[in-house]
Amino acid sequence: MNKFYEKTLSSEIVFKGKIFDIKHDEVQLSNGANSFRDIILHPGGVVVVPQKGNKIILVKQFRYAISEAIFELPAGKLELGEDPFIAAKRELLEETGYQAQNWQCLGFINTSAGICNEKLYLYKAEITDFIGQNPDENEIIDYYEFDIQEVFDMIKNGKINDAKTICGLMRAYKL
């Protein structure tokens, strides 16, 4: 018998925010015990590995949650009902100013499966034309080119610690 399940007994939205909501559920485990789960409901998003020859384009922005400006792959959240592939092209253009070709889907990741339903779809693409950045309101974001090997050195020496960026590069180059 499958013991890996939890049955929802009750569910209540206890926080509504601009980016995510929180639900507080009572669940019954397969051993009969009851417990509570606070779950972050997130619309999901996309991450792009933009390649330019032997270089990668990363963006830099301040992340208020960790009080730090970090280098990361271009990424963004899905609009309501948006196709992830459309969102990936949109986010790459908004954040770096580039269009791209030879798009390849690299699957998805769950960023924090214990507490959050956030699912990020990963893509790799070869950049082509520079159109110009068009960041969201309240996004201050720069883009930089790095040698691919330099990016892996940054993951190794702890200069890049952003999970989606590490996962995107793993799926793109290391498997």
Added chain:
Amino acid sequence: MNKFYEKTLSSEIVFKGKIFDIKHDEVQLSNGANSFRDIILHPGGVVVVPQKGNKIILVKQFRYAISEAIFELPAGKLELGEDPFIAAKRELLEETGYQAQNWQCLGFINTSAGICNEKLYLYKAEITDFIGQNPDENEIIDYYEFDIQEVFDMIKNGKINDAKTICGLMRAYKL
């Protein structure tokens, strides 16, 4: 002048949960604009890559947030004020029943830097004595051995999509 900062204008805890809280802050960007940030405050945690010869031990458990039982590296959250290395040894023993030697720190990751301050410390270790599982109350968890190459195949073919697991294996073997 550094444009990558946001100044806190006000901060309020708007949700208190068992695992995480939420704060709602008003911030001023470096361009003078004001905005709001909802941030998940998480105590942080640990992830262990437990090696046994050419095998890796993964655990399987149901993750209510994503409605799925998944294979992942042993992991858990920090107790208040707990040293991450102590937590790593504790979580490995609780979830797999194994002690380990030759512990190596692999740095940390931020799981979702846009919305959450969760920081996971990564370790690699060689397992030694089997003492016996001692999972947390309300954790139903099994452990399995996989060939290291098989685990990378599972990341490639989308059977493993858990970000902390992919990052831990990247830092342990692919750099």
